[in-house]
Amino acid sequence: MANHEDIFKKVISHAKEYGFIFQSSEIYDGLSAIYDYGQNGAELKNNLKQYWWKSMVQLHEDIVGIDSAIFMHPTIWKASGHVDAFNDPLIDNKDSKKRYRADVLIEDYCAKLEEKANKEVEKAKKRFGDAFDENQFRETNPRVIKYTEEIDTIIKRMSKSLESNDLEDVKKLIEELGIADPVTGSKNWTEVRQFNLMFSTKLGSTADTATDLYLRPETAQGIFVNYLNVQKTGRKKIPFGIAQIGKAFRNEIVARQFIFRMREFEQMEMQYFVPPGKELEFYELWKARRLAWHHALGLGEENYRFHDHDNLAHYANAACDIEFKFPFGFKELEGIHSRTDFDLSAHEKYSGKKLQYYDNEKQESYIPYVVETSIGLDRLFLAILSNCLKEEELQDGTTRTVLSLPPSLAPYKVAILPLVKKDGLAEFAEKIYNDLKIDYNVIYEEKDSIGKRYRRQDAIGTPFCITIDHDSLEDNSVTIRYRDSMEQERVSLDVLTKIIDEKANMKYLLLRNHIKDLLA
Numbered sequence: 009m010a011n012h013e014d015i016f017k018k019v020i021s022h023a024k025e026y027g028f029i030f031q032s033s034e035i036y037d038g039l040s041a042i043y044d045y046g047q048n049g050a051e052l053k054n055n056l057k058q059y060w061w062k063s064m065v066q067l068h069e070d071i072v073g074i075d076s077a078i079f080m081h082p083t084i085w086k087a088s089g090h091v092d093a094f095n096d097p098l099i100d101n102k103d104s105k106k107r108y109r110a111d112v113l114i115e116d117y118c119a120k121l122e123e124k125a126n127k128e129v130e131k132a133k134k135r136f137g138d139a140f141d142e143n144q145f146r147e148t149n150p151r152v153i154k155y156t157e158e159i160d161t162i163i164k165r166m167s168k169s170l171e172s173n174d175l176e177d178v179k180k181l182i183e184e185l186g187i188a189d190p191v192t193g194s195k196n197w198t199e200v201r202q203f204n205l206m207f208s209t210k211l212g213s214t215a216d217t218a219t220d221l222y223l224r225p226e227t228a229q230g231i232f233v234n235y236l237n238v239q240k241t242g243r244k245k246i247p248f249g250i251a252q253i254g255k256a257f258r259n260e261i262v263a264r265q266f267i268f269r270m271r272e273f274e275q276m277e278m279q280y281f282v283p284p285g286k287e288l289e290f291y292e293l294w295k296a297r298r299l300a301w302h303h304a305l306g307l308g309e310e311n312y313r314f315h316d317h318d319n320l321a322h323y324a325n326a327a328c329d330i331e332f333k334f335p336f337g338f339k340e341l342e343g344i345h346s347r348t349d350f351d352l353s354a355h356e357k358y359s360g361k362k363l364q365y366y367d368n369e370k371q372e373s374y375i376p377y378v379v380e381t382s383i384g385l386d387r388l389f390l391a392i393l394s395n396c397l398k399e400e401e402l403q404d405g406t407t408r409t410v411l412s413l414p415p416s417l418a419p420y421k422v423a424i425l426p427l428v429k430k431d432g433l434a435e436f437a438e439k440i441y442n443d444l445k446i447d448y449n450v451i452y453e454e455k456d457s458i459g460k461r462y463r464r465q466d467a468i469g470t471p472f473c474i475t476i477d478h479d480s481l482e483d484n485s486v487t488i489r490y491r492d493s494m495e496q497e498r499v500s501l502d503v504l505t506k507i508i509d510e511k512a513n514m515k516y517l518l519l520r521n522h523i524k525d526l527l528a
Contacts, residue, residue, distance in 0.1 A: 016335040019394045020266050022409070026468050028052065028393065029267060041260060041271045048468050049389070051419035051449060053274075056388055057253055059417065059514060060276045063301060063521050064251045071249035071278060072242055076230025078223060078255060079211065085222050087358035088229050088351060089322055095202035097170065097178055098261050103194035109261050110178050110200045113187050114166050118159045119337050125155040167319035175200040205258045223257035228380060230254070231279045232351045235376075236363055239281075246365055246376055247290065249280040253385070265336060267386045274385040281376040283367070284349065290379045291326050291346040297525050298342060298381050299330060304521035305414055307395045313338060323350035332391045341391055342383040349375045392417065396469065411469035412492055414517060418469045421448040421512040425461050427477045429454050437476040440486070440501070447505070448512060466491055472508055 023029040028049035031038040045053050065073045085091050097110040128151050133140050146152050162181070169177040178200045188195050206225050212218030224230065231250045238250055253276045260271055267273075282290045295314065303309050315338075317327040326346040331338040352375045356363040364373040396412045415421065422444055426437035434454060441452045451470065453461050458475060465473050473489040475496075480486050488507065489496045499507060510516070 012335045012337075016266070016394070018399075019335065019390075019397055022397055022411075022467070023049070023266075023393060026411075041264070041269065043267055043270065048419040052392070052413070052417060052469075053385065053389055055417040055419075055514075056385060056392070057276070059517060060301075060383070060385075061251070061253065062514065063518055063525075064249075064276075064278055067518065067522055067525075068249070070244075070247065071251055071280075072238060072244070073251040073253075074231065074234055074238060075254065076227070076234060076252060078257075079221055080224060080229065080233070082219065082221055083358050084229050084233060084355070085206065085225075087354040088232075089354070090206060090222075090225055091204075093322060094206060094225060095204050096261050097175060097200050098203040099179065099182070099200045100198040101189040101192070101194050102196040102198060104189045104192040106189060106191055107261055108189075110175075110182060111166060111170065113182060114162060114178075114185070116190075117185055117187050118162055121155045121159050122337070125152045128152050128155075164318060171319050173202075175202070203261055205260065207257050207259050225258050226256050226382075227252050227254045227275045227277050228279060228382070229351070231277070232355060232378075235279075235281065235352065239365065246367065247280060247282045247286070249278050251276075251278040253277075265334075267390050268334065268336075268339065270386060275382055276385050276388075277380065277382040279347075280379040280381075281365070282379060284374055284377050287346045287348065287377040287379055288326055291344065294379050294381055295328065295344050298344060298383075300525050301521050302330060302332075302341075304517060305392070305417075307332075307391070311395065312341075315340070321345070323347045332387075334391065335394050339387075341387050342381065345380045345382070347378040347380050349377050351378060352376065408463055408466055410466040410491065413469040413471075415471040415512040416514040416517045418471055418512070419449065420451040420465075420468065420470045421472065422450045422508060423461070423465045423470045423473045424450060424452045425458060425473055425475050426454050427458060427475060431478060432481060433476050433478070436481060440474065440476070440504075444505070444508070448508065462489060462494075471511060474504070 024031075026048060027046035030044045030046050032042040032044045033039050061073065065071050098107060099110040099113070100107050125146075128149060129142060129145060132145050132149070133142070146156070162185070165181060166178065169175070169181070176199070179197060182197060183195070186195065207223040209221050209223060210218040211221045231252055235250065238244065239248070242248075253274065255272060256275050257272050260269055280290060280294065299312060299314075302312055311333040313331050315329045315331050317324075317329070320327055324345045325348050328344055329340040330342040330344070332341040352363045355361075356375065363375060365376050366373045392413065393411075398410050398412055399407055400410055401407050424437050424441045424444070426433040437452065437454075441450055444450045451465075453464070455461075456464075462473055469491070471491045473491070475487040475489065477487065483500075485498055485500050486504065487496050488499050488504070
């Protein structure tokens, strides 16, 4: 576990040192669980948005995108259930005065049991070598079975208690498991109580006439209240989808694990409108499509898994998460939900406006059912960053830090590095820089030794370094260095763009995803 914690600390440290993520308002000692994206973080984040938007909207003729407002009519949140049901179970420790989510304390306890089971598996792997059958071992080993059954019993009991709002039993479960305050070890807990996560604000010029509003806790409702506008103006036939990228806000009780759980975050969501009775068919389809999208990034298929929800939300008849193996274990990266017709029916009831779709083929009107895919952009950023950050030992005994990002997602695709600033090399390098920057995000560096510059570009994930030397002025060639292999190759300027394009152009990542999508 300590090793995982050390890895995570390195990710956080690297993010600040190389301009990816800063603590918001840091010079004023910051705000808890709110972060700013630095110059390299903003580029990576924008590339992730582009990958999602292009693959979701551009490559699907039945999906369009919108951008709805953060401020919305307050009755929307009453209709959606957020005013009454958007709560987390809160518990305080009387000795440490620290506040926790009761369900997270229980889930962390289960994660430790899972880790114990995994250690048994790892020991067996070393003992049996190539002959080891992991699935068979998990199904037959008494210790692993014991841990797995215990986890299952705990999660089912917690889910049932939360669903029935039996908060007394949630506290009993914490006490029975002997769960202690992670900071002090104290087991002196308060009662569990519900805490609404929405931030409230005011709209109006004077206090006595101001309207109470909420900062949106999700982007989905902006899609639902615009569904009919989009359907009519876009002349869309069901099934069709509406996609959106935008900020959401939740007053998390315990915001932790860096950018994994924040109070201001960004979502990439798509709501797919389908005929009643077809929703579970499309739910399975989008499960396969979304997993294919993640696999196309090349972060390792073993780092993803589906987790079906035991405790369904009030609007869903099926739900699962795509979990990713972060340094702190498998956690939710994306949610896929069959939301039934709950949202549109609720908005029709509360607004008094008809939100039905007329199906010409069936000659009937109905409220569409919805399949949702929702991914946290910040969590995706953390998944990419933590997976791609590596310490490599080199043949000469030294080490290098490299961020092996997929080239099309890297903040900079190319670094232009004149060997020296004199003898016309800088001018030659600047010409190459100006030629390439039309098509790619390019960085120019002339300070420090060439070795230090290579290391700096490795650390921010730049896939190509172009070095200009004195021979370049004579033969119109440059040395291209490849980040992942560190190999260097002398190439003519005539083929430089082709070499870069074949790796760094996002169309190849999109094509890889689209092929996986079709196969899925």
